[in-house]
Amino acid sequence: MTDLSLLGWTPERAAELPEGTAAGRVARVDRGRLTVLTADGELRAHPGAALLGDGAPAVGDWVALRGELAVAVLPRRSxxxxxxxxxxxxxxxxxxxxxxxxxxxxxxxxxxxxxxxxxxxxxxxxxxxxxxxxxxxxxxxxxxxxxxxxxxxxxxxxxxxxxxxxxxxxxxxxxxxxxxxxxxxxxxxxxxxxxxxxxxxxxxxxxxxxxxxxxxxxxxxxxxxxxxxxxxxxxxxxTPGMRELGVVDDEGIDTAYADVTDLAAGCRFRDCRHRSEPGCAIAAALEDGSLDPARYAAWRKLQAEARRQALRSDARARAAEHARVRALHRSYRTQSHRLR
CATH class of the missing domain: 3.40.50.300 (P-loop containing nucleotide triphosphate hydrolases)
Structure with missing residues (x-):
């Protein structure tokens, strides 16, 4: 028997487990099969239908198990x-x-x-x-x-x-x-x-x-x-070496570049684009050498990537909703023809 707390389990997670399931932590994902660490040792599990596609578990996830079937991914803390x-x-x-x-x-x-x-x-x-x-x-x-x-x-x-x-x-x-x-x-x-x-x-x-x-x-x-x-x-x-590391959002950029974001907050105009606007604190820091131009350029690049990703995510969400509505209309039409 393994104490689940040694695998990172905390008591408050018990309320997240569906009734009749046991907790396991995903140690590896191989072509859809999961290696899961449990209180009874390591086992190989199959993901249920709800865990396919966007709902697929990642390494480190806690999953709810019914035998050798993973039926749910517990909420992620990070x-x-x-x-x-x-x-x-x-x-x-x-x-x-x-x-x-x-x-x-x-x-x-x-x-x-x-x-x-x-x-x-x-x-x-x-x-x-x-x-x-x-x-x-x-x-x-x-x-x-x-x-x-x-x-x-x-x-x-x-x-x-x-x-x-x-x-x-x-x-x-x-x-x-x-x-x-x-x-x-x-x-x-x-x-x-x-x-x-x-x-x-x-x-x-x-x-x-x-x-x-x-x-x-x-x-x-x-x-x-x-x-x-x-x-x-x-x-x-x-983890394997990453050929690309694209940012998902701007949540961590401001923290990683706290010096640049603090400077930006001191600009005279709230919508300052940090180019030729008067009272730009970033332009002043670049001019006096207190801000590395390469670091500033990297900050701007990551901010632009985050904005593009936000637009793409919105577009994906809109496309998914349109597809859902179209499928619903097709279902209604099919049912209507059958009733006739």
């Missing part, structure tokens, strides 16, 4: 969500019910601050607490300087350097998770997420690849999201 990769505007939950989002990047090579900022914007919007983890510290000549550079862009976020090879910093990362808490590692391919997962697990549970000598980078070999139970009772979701 979720790291992105716009699905490719030519689409569909939203995709990467991992659910998180306490911490570990934004992982590498200290091997130049820092990619704009990339870290993008991940932080999505992480802040998830409802979980973001932490930046900088891997491959053993390949960096000046770790304190590199950490300080990232910390300037990661406002209000802990920045932890780690070497999965030597083990330096791994305990500090583990301390951010803790018993019954869930963390998800997110980041691009090759930054060392698999090696970090193995270091946290204390065993080689996740496949890794060789590091290229040219740039100290490797390929991320994780092919599916998976929930692992850590030795101290915490839980870790390992």
């Amino acid at each position: 979720a790291f969500t992105r716009v699905a990769a490719g030519r689409t505007s569909a939203e995709q939950a990467v991992a659910a019910n998180l306490d911490v989002v570990l934004v992982v990047d590498s200290l091997a090579g130049p820092q990619r601050l704009r990339r870290v900022e993008r991940y932080l914007a999505v992480a802040w919007g998830s409802g979980a607490t973001p932490v930046v983890v900088l891997t491959k510290a053993d390949l960096c000549d000046d770790v304190p300087a590199a950490v300080a550079e990232v910390a300037e862009s990661a406002l209000g976020v802990d920045v932890l350097p780690v070497s999965s090879l030597s083990g330096d910093g791994v305990a500090e990362v583990a301390a951010r998770i803790g018993p019954g808490r869930t963390a998800a590692m997110v980041g691009p391919s090759g930054v060392g997420k698999s090696s970090l997962a193995n270091a946290l697990l204390g065993r080689p549970a996740v496949a890794t690849s060789e590091v290229r000598e040219s740039d100290g980078r490797g390929r991320h070999t994780t092919t599916a999201r998976e929930l692992h139970v850590l030795p101290d009772g915490g839980l870790l979701v390992d």
Whole structure:
């Protein structure tokens, strides 16, 4: 028997369970089949009809089980969500019910601050607490300087350097998770997420690849999201490298770019577009050098993406409603012909 609290279960969730069902936490999704952790151990479950399509569970979700059938997804407390990769505007939950989002990047090579900022914007919007983890510290000549550079862009976020090879910093990362808490590692391919997962697990549970000598980078070999139970009772979701990370909304952007949004709030005009308007606080900060033009440009880019996604979501909702109404009218016409 497994104490569900070690899997992140809290007593108030009991009221969310449909009568006659048991709780389980989704550890992996493979071609529609679910690997679920329960009080009686691990089992393979089939999702019910209500859990297909948009209702599909994500890794980290709590589901209600009737035997080997998952019949409902319990309400999410948080979720790291992105716009699905490719030519689409569909939203995709990467991992659910998180306490911490570990934004992982590498200290091997130049820092990619704009990339870290993008991940932080999505992480802040998830409802979980973001932490930046900088891997491959053993390949960096000046770790304190590199950490300080990232910390300037990661406002209000802990920045932890780690070497999965030597083990330096791994305990500090583990301390951010803790018993019954869930963390998800997110980041691009090759930054060392698999090696970090193995270091946290204390065993080689996740496949890794060789590091290229040219740039100290490797390929991320994780092919599916998976929930692992850590030795101290915490839980870790390992995710494949993300080719694209599209923002779903602007919920986390203002937090990730708090310095820019604070400046914008000080503009003379509420509808200031931060271009040539008089009394623009952002223009003044750009001119005196207190605001990095690249950081400001990244903020504008994410804001524009969020606006476009909002318009697409509205369009999808309108199209779905029109389809529903058309189907209803067809049903009425069919019934009317039958009555005749």
